[in-house]
Amino acid sequence: QKEVEQDPGPLSVPEGAIVSLNCTYSNSAFQYFMWYRQYSRKGPELLMYTYSSGNKEDGRFTAQVDKSSKYISLFIRDSQPSDSATYLCAMRAQDTNAGKSTFGDGTTLTVKP
Amino acid sequence: GAGVSQSPRYKVAKRGQDVALRCDPISGHVSLFWYQQALGQGPEFLTYFQNEAQLDKSGLPSDRFFAERPEGSVSTLKIQRTQQEDSAVYLCASSPAGPDTQYFGPGTRLTVL
Numbered sequence: 001q002k003e004v005e006q007d008p009g010p011l012s013v014p015e016g017a018i019v020s021l022n023c024t025y026s027n028s029a030f031q032y033f034m035w036y037r038q039y040s041r042k043g044p045e046l047l048m049y050t051y052s053s054g055n056k057e058d059g060r061f062t063a064q065v066d067k068s069s070k071y072i073s074l075f076i077r078d079s080q081p082s083d084s085a086t087y088l089c090a091m092r093a094q095d096t097n098a099g100k101s102t103f104g105d106g107t108t109l110t111v112k113p
Numbered sequence: 114g115a116g117v118s119q120s121p122r123y124k125v126a127k128r129g130q131d132v133a134l135r136c137d138p139i140s141g142h143v144s145l146f147w148y149q150q151a152l153g154q155g156p157e158f159l160t161y162f163q164n165e166a167q168l169d170k171s172g173l174p175s176d177r178f179f180a181e182r183p184e185g186s187v188s189t190l191k192i193q194r195t196q197q198e199d200s201a202v203y204l205c206a207s208s209p210a211g212p213d214t215q216y217f218g219p220g221t222r223l224t225v226l
Contacts, residue, residue, distance in 0.1 A: 006155075032213060043117070043204055043217030044156065088155050092212060099146055099161025099169045099212045105154045 003027050006089055006104030015113050019076040023089035023104045026070065030091040030102075033065050035074045038086045038106065047087075048074065079111045115139070117218035119205050125224045126195045134190045134221045138207030145188050146215060147180055148204040156204055161212065162188060195225045 006023045013019055021035075032051055036044035048063040050056045056063045062075040072091075076083055086106040093100075118137045126132050138145050144163050148156035149172075158172040164185035173180070177195075182188040192199055202222050206215035 004155075008153075034213075041219070043206070043219050045217070046214060049213055090155075099144065099163075100158040100172065101212060101215075102158070103155030 001026065002105075004089065004091060004102050004104045007107055008105060010108040010110060012110045012112060013079055015079060015081060015111055017079050017111070019079050019083070019109060019111075021074040021076075021087050021089075021107050021109070023072050023091075024070055025072075025091060025102075027091075027093065027102070028067075028070070029093040031094040032092040033063070033072050034090040034092075034101065035061075035063055036088040036090060036103075037083075038088055040085075044088055079109075081111050081113050084110045117205055117207050117216055119203075119218040119221050121221060122219065123222050123224075125226065127226055128195060128197060130195055131191065131193045132195055132223065134192075134203050134223070136188045136190070136205030136207075136218060138186065138188070138205070139209075139216055142207035142209050142216075143185075144208040144210065144212060144215075145182055146206040146208070146212065147188070147190050148206070149174075150202045150204055150220070152201075159190070159203075192223075195223075197225050199223060200225045 035048040038044045053067045060077045064073040088106045089104045090101045147159040150156045161169040162182040177193045202220040204220045206217045
């Protein structure tokens with residue numbers, strides 16, 4: 001079993017819908033949680049970064065972390081066709097020299113006009 | 114400003130050949146990361162540099178993989194005696210400080226025949 005599990009989708013929604021993307025994890029040492037967006041044949045782009053439990057909002061995006069359930073979510077409001085991409089969750093433990101982030105395998109989202 | 118650049122963008126190698134992949138990070142970025150992304154999967158951490166020091170190489174899959182960043186700027190990932198299972202996209206990312214805000218390059222797609 002992978003340390004980070006993510007529903008691969010694909011997920012297809014109409015423009016304007018609210019999208020919910022989720023990841024579960026097994027390593028209780030993870031303290032830092034990230035969401036990336038990756039367009040086809042491009043590198044990932046950081047969308048949201050959160051530390052420990054709680055909510056964080058940035059424009060149409062809201063990230064939630066529930067450490068007790070080992071569950072994180074990304075919500076996209078008023079989804080647009082330009083949001084069509086693969087969304088990757090990533091997480092990292094707190095360690096002085098740790099550079100390692102562990103990624104999920106991504107959820108592919110299509111927003112239809 | 115210029116983002117992270119990688120070269121070549123595409124590389125085809127015959128099994129057993131050595132390859133070298135280059136990463137030019139964003140100017141002034143202290144941290145540099147290499148990831149391997151297989152088709153349909155999330156990036157897998159390979160190694161992490163802070164300036165010229167390689168702080169974490171726990172993700173390198175075998176001793177055929179070697180990375181360096183001799184002057185704390187440009188980095189090279191070298192793969193010796195390539196195997197078919199090395200076929201993947203190799204992503205480089207840089208960060209102004211630690212591992213939390215990573216800017217990814219477009220990747221090098223390596224195909225080993």
